Each structure stands twice: as structure tokens, then as C-alpha cells.
Amino acid sequence: MNSVIKNIYERKSVRKFLEKQISDDDIKSIVEAGIQAPSGHNAQSVYYTIVQNEDLIDHMNLKAKEEMRKSDEDWILKFGSNERYHVLHKAPTVIIVSASQEAYSPVEDSSAAIENMMLAATSLGIGAVWVGLIDHYFKLDESRKKLNLKDGYKPYFAVCLGYENPEKVFNKPKRNMDVYEWIR
Ligand SMILES: Cc1cc2nc3c(=O)[nH]c(=O)nc-3n(C[C@H](O)[C@H](O)[C@H](O)COP(=O)(O)O)c2cc1C
Numbered sequence: 708m709n710s711v712i713k714n715i716y717e718r719k720s721v722r723k724f725l726e727k728q729i730s731d732d733d734i735k736s737i738v739e740a741g742i743q744a745p746s747g748h749n750a751q752s753v754y755y756t757i758v759q760n761e762d763l764i765d766h767m768n769l770k771a772k773e774e775m776r777k778s779d780e781d782w783i784l785k786f787g788s789n790e791r792y793h794v795l796h797k798a799p800t801v802i803i804v805s806a807s808q809e810a811y812s813p814v815e816d817s818s819a820a821i822e823n824m825m826l827a828a829t830s831l832g833i834g835a836v837w838v839g840l841i842d843h844y845f846k847l848d849e850s851r852k853k854l855n856l857k858d859g860y861k862p863y864f865a866v867c868l869g870y871e872n873p874e875k876v877f878n879k880p881k882r883n884m885d886v887y888e889w890i891r
Pocket residue numbers: 718719720721722836837838839840841878879880
């Protein structure tokens with residue numbers, strides 16, 4: 708197996724982090740790997756907001772959970788009501804991924820960028836998890852100001868980054884490999 712494919716296999720969601728911060732150089736490498744992702748019509752629509760303010764990260768968690776507790780969906784309600792659950796997993800770095808609303812495929816562009824970032828993080832020994840639930844915070848008007856979001860850009864996801872806590876390591880869920888066929 709070559710090193711790129713090995714890295715793809717090694718990537719997993721990390722949700723338990725050490726407090727230790729990642730270096731700016733590593734964050735630059737991760738974000739710049741995101742920038743290398745493909746985008747529909749080459750729109751290069753994605754914008755990255757790197758949040759390292761612990762108070763803001765905790766604030767987003769609390770506000771998102773407040774919204775989640777109003778959900779009609781049982782599983783979202785449960786996460787929102789679980790005191791031990793942190794939407795952003797108390798990560799030391801959170802990258803908010805937004806994309807231009809003028810782009811042809813902003814969600815797909817964001818998703819491609821996120822996978823590139825997670826693979827880059829894995830290759831650097833840094834843990835990462837893609838967080839969709841943070842959209843409960845993005846629904847709030849205050850989020851645009853707090854996150855200094857650019858006009859015309861919509862936030863879609865967050866990527867949490869940090870060093871995995873070696874005392875709380877979780878394995879990646881096993882894959883069902885029986886999901887492809889050839890037509891020749
Ligand atoms: C669109 C999307 C949204 C996700 N949202 C969350 C989330 O809000 N919180 C979380 O902990 N993990 C989230 N994940 C991570 C998935 O739960 C994870 O990728 C899946 O369980 C498979 O585990 P693995 O990443 O370790 O292979 C999300 C993944 C994707 C692709």
C-alpha cells in the first residue's frame with residue numbers, strides 16, 4: 708500500500724483531545740491542503756476561519772446545544788441535553804468552513820476541502836473530526852459577527868483539530884467493503 712492510501716486508511720474521527728495547541732505551521736499546512744481540493748467550475752469558493760479562542764469555542768457549543776434542545780429529532784435533542792457532550796469536542800483549534808453563495812457547488816467544495824484537511828492532519832499526527840452539528844449555532848444571527856463571516860459566504864461545517872488524548876483512543880468504525888461492482 709503506498710503512503711497516500713495508507714494515510715487514507717489511518718484517518719479516523721478523533722473526539723478526545725489533549726489541551727496542547729497545534730503549531731501555526733501545522734495549521735497552515737492543513738488549511739493549504741484544503742485549498743488544494745477540487746471545486747465545481749474551479750470556483751475556489753471555500754473560506755477558512757481558524758478559531759483558537761477557548762471562550763468562543765465553548766460559547767458556540769452552549770448556543771448550539773440550546774438550539775439542539777428545540778429539535779424535533781430525538782437524537783439531536785438527546786445530544787443537546789447531554790451535559791457531557793461538547794459539540795466541538797473541546798478541541799484546541801476549530802476551523803469554520805464557509806463557502807461563497809455565488810459558487811456552483813459550495814457544499815461539495817467545502818466537503819472536498821474538509822477531507823483534504825483531515826488527511827493532511829492525519830499525516831502530521833494531528834487528530835481531526837468533521838462537525839456538522841455546529842450548524843445549529845450557524846442558524847443564530849450572532850454567529851456571523853462572532854465568526855467575522857464575510858458577506859456572501861455561508862458557514863457549513865467545522866473541523867476540530869488537536870492531538871488525540873492517548874488515554875481515550877477510539878477505533879475507526881469497521882467498513883462494509885461490499886459496496887462496489889464492475890460493469891464491463
Ligand atoms: C457531513 C458529516 C457531518 C459530521 N458531523 C459530525 C458531528 O457533528 N459530530 C461528530 O462528532 N462527528 C461528525 N461527523 C463524523 C462522523 O461521525 C464519522 O466520520 C463517522 O462516524 C465515521 O467515523 P470515522 O470518521 O472515524 O471513519 C460527521 C461526518 C460527516 C461526513
